[in-house]
Amino acid sequence: MHYLTDPWHIGFSRHALIAGILAGALCGLVGVYVVLRRMSYIGHGLSHAIFGGAVASYVANVNFYLGAGIWGFVSALLINGVSRRRQIGADAAIGVVTTASFAIGVALISHVHHLTVNPDAALFGNILGVSISGLYILLGVFVFVGAVVFFRYRQLLFITFDPEVADAYGVNSKRYDTLFALVMAATIVSTLQLLGVTLIAAIIVVPAIVGRLVTDSFGKLLIASMLIGALCSVVGIYISYYNDVASGATIVLVAATLFFVVFVVTALTARRRLSRLGEDHGSADIGGGPSVHVG
Amino acid sequence: MHHPIIEFESVSYTYGEGVVLDRISLTIPEGAFVGVVGPSGAGKTTMLKLISGTTKPAAGMVRIGSNGAKVRLAVVPQIEAIDWNFPVTVEEVVLLGRAADRRLVPWAQASARAEAREILDKLGIGQLAHRHIRNLSGGQQQRAFIARALMRKPELLLLDEPTAGVDVKTRHDILHLLHSLNHEGIAIVLTTHDLNAVAAHLPSLVCINRKLIAMGTPQEVLTPSVLSELYGADMVVIQQEGMLLIGDLPSAFKDEHARAQHPEEVPAAHFGEQPPPHAHDEGAGHTHQREG
Numbered sequence: 001m002h003y004l005t006d007p008w009h010i011g012f013s014r015h016a017l018i019a020g021i022l023a024g025a026l027c028g029l030v031g032v033y034v035v036l037r038r039m040s041y042i043g044h045g046l047s048h049a050i051f052g053g054a055v056a057s058y059v060a061n062v063n064f065y066l067g068a069g070i071w072g073f074v075s076a077l078l079i080n081g082v083s084r085r086r087q088i089g090a091d092a093a094i095g096v097v098t099t100a101s102f103a104i105g106v107a108l109i110s111h112v113h114h115l116t117v118n119p120d121a122a123l124f125g126n127i128l129g130v131s132i133s134g135l136y137i138l139l140g141v142f143v144f145v146g147a148v149v150f151f152r153y154r155q156l157l158f159i160t161f162d163p164e165v166a167d168a169y170g171v172n173s174k175r176y177d178t179l180f181a182l183v184m185a186a187t188i189v190s191t192l193q194l195l196g197v198t199l200i201a202a203i204i205v206v207p208a209i210v211g212r213l214v215t216d217s218f219g220k221l222l223i224a225s226m227l228i229g230a231l232c233s234v235v236g237i238y239i240s241y242y243n244d245v246a247s248g249a250t251i252v253l254v255a256a257t258l259f260f261v262v263f264v265v266t267a268l269t270a271r272r273r274l275s276r277l278g279e280d281h282g283s284a285d286i287g288g289g290p291s292v293h294v295g
Numbered sequence: 296m297h298h299p300i301i302e303f304e305s306v307s308y309t310y311g312e313g314v315v316l317d318r319i320s321l322t323i324p325e326g327a328f329v330g331v332v333g334p335s336g337a338g339k340t341t342m343l344k345l346i347s348g349t350t351k352p353a354a355g356m357v358r359i360g361s362n363g364a365k366v367r368l369a370v371v372p373q374i375e376a377i378d379w380n381f382p383v384t385v386e387e388v389v390l391l392g393r394a395a396d397r398r399l400v401p402w403a404q405a406s407a408r409a410e411a412r413e414i415l416d417k418l419g420i421g422q423l424a425h426r427h428i429r430n431l432s433g434g435q436q437q438r439a440f441i442a443r444a445l446m447r448k449p450e451l452l453l454l455d456e457p458t459a460g461v462d463v464k465t466r467h468d469i470l471h472l473l474h475s476l477n478h479e480g481i482a483i484v485l486t487t488h489d490l491n492a493v494a495a496h497l498p499s500l501v502c503i504n505r506k507l508i509a510m511g512t513p514q515e516v517l518t519p520s521v522l523s524e525l526y527g528a529d530m531v532v533i534q535q536e537g538m539l540l541i542g543d544l545p546s547a548f549k550d551e552h553a554r555a556q557h558p559e560e561v562p563a564a565h566f567g568e569q570p571p572p573h574a575h576d577e578g579a580g581h582t583h584q585r586e587g
Contacts, residue, residue, distance in 0.1 A: 036378075036381060036382075150400075150401060151399050151400075151401075153401030154390075154391065154393075154394040154396075154398075154401065155394055155395070157383075157387075157391065157394070158391050158394040160381075161378070161381050161383060161388075161391070162372065162377065162391070164349070164372060164376060165347070165349065165370040165372050166394075167347075167348065167349045168347040168348065168349055168368060168369065168370040168453075169369065169370070169391070169392065169394055169395055169447060170394070170395025171394050171395055212382065215382065216382050216384070216427040216429075217382055217383075217384065217387075218381075218382045218383050218387060219401070221382050
């Protein structure tokens with residue numbers, strides 16, 4: 001039992017667990033919209049873009065959350081704007097905007113010699129090093145995103161499901177795309193230092209696709225994805241705590257393992273159901289001829 | 296005298312350097328039931344987008360409603376455009392018809408749910424309310440999206456290819472349903488490739504191929520010359536028992552058809568023989584009158 005309670009007695013691991021629950025649930029919630037809009041790569045791309053913003057903020061001596069947040073928001077708007085051009089899909093828009101932004105960060109690091117920050121924390125994350133202020137910002141973003149999803153549930157569902165006709169039904173798709181860009185930027189900026197540029201995409205995408213494998217209801221998927229995200233984070237932090245493995249990587253590995261397990265179990269269940277259906281309905285006597293077996 | 300519900304004044308739409316719609320002017324009155332026909336790439340879907348306001352014209356003016364009154368419209372998209380694996384049930388789709396309502400909480404009001412159920416029952420799919428949209432037939436999918444449109448209590452209903460990919464019976468049922476909605480006062484504009492269905496069911500047609508080719512009743516516009524101009528192919532129009540039947544004219548039978556009409560002018564051509572040059576001079580097909 002003390003295995004479960006011990007990490008809660010130590011300040012930094014307690015903060016990491018709280019941050020993990022909040023970050024996992026937040027990424028899981030946003031991930032549903034990302035996956036269903038077929039923009040899974042946006043988490044990966046936007047985190048890279050925000051890395052450029054984070055370095056630029058540091059060089060310009062601007063607060064990280066403010067500078068990187070604005071940078072991320074503008075990047076997300078640019079992705080939306082570029083992908084609206086029919087010749088360029090969302091995936092290509094993400095590729096162009098985010099790698100260019102990441103390249104700015106890399107160029108600044110190589111050019112500004114007095115840069116003393118270690119980019120490893122931003123690239124690979126350090127959830128055990130979360131600060132109190134970082135925790136409050138994460139909580140604030142969680143409340144903000146939760147409120148947006150709660151109060152704009154139907155509008156966001158509409159633009160995710162059927163964006164082509166949303167405007168005709170009185171749902172301003174451009175306004176909600178902008179709101180979603182803000183949600184994405186806030187989510188990634190607040191979780192970047194915990195999960196890392198290179199790993200954050202997985203914790204956005206995996207809970208949503210695991211949830212999708214187990215439910216056909218949008219409302220249930222939102223809840224399932226949040227719970228899966230939070231669960232993967234907590235389990236990952238426990239494993240990381242007791243085995244001295246990088247926390248961000250452990251969380252992603254837990255999520256990936258869960259995905260494979262659920263994928264195999266749901267595939268086997270579907271197969272079994274199909275073969276049972278074949279046994280029930282697969283034979284038919286037609287005019288006294290031979291039976292036909294299916295499955 | 297009906298007021299116009301849709302007015303196009305020399306409307307053009309361009310995409311890149313290509314002209315999708317070229318100076319189209321037309322008026323559709325309130326309560327009309329209009330089919331927009333034309334070949335693929337003729338600009339039918341663009342026309343619906345211009346009416347719904349989701350696309351703006353490059354030139355000209357699109358006016359919806361008369362005397363500045365706002366018209367409540369609803370759109371039923373092509374079923375091919377829908378992600379059928381999206382995690383929503385039929386009821387959730389229908390309730391999206393009220394997505395723009397000023398309601399803060401995510402769940403629908405009991406009255407909206409009751410209304411959704413009533414509409415689904417009216418369309419004959421009430422028992423499917425909690426089924427995932429993937430598990431519906433083509434006709435049921437179409438009805439689910441018509442139900443979403445009806446939740447908006449539209450004065451103008453736009454449907455993009457509502458009869459595409461469905462069997463004859465389902466097509467008949469959908470057009471019958473649209474007829475009854477039109478009788479309730481809803482103006483309907485739909486696009487289709489199915490000339491025989493519109494000839495049999497729709498009172499007015501708009502024929503476009505980037506430009507407006509013809510507009511009027513099926514009897515007025517479904518003539519060989521209009522169809523030839525519209526599709527750039529010879530077509531035959533047969534009138535039987537007061538119904539119009541349209542068919543394309545395969546080249547192998549073109550001479551046979553022309554000879555049946557003018558036996559003294561067209562010598563018989565056989566498979567493998569080159570047809571005489573003047574056999575093609577007739578160009579467009581012909582209108583047959585048949586006794587029932």
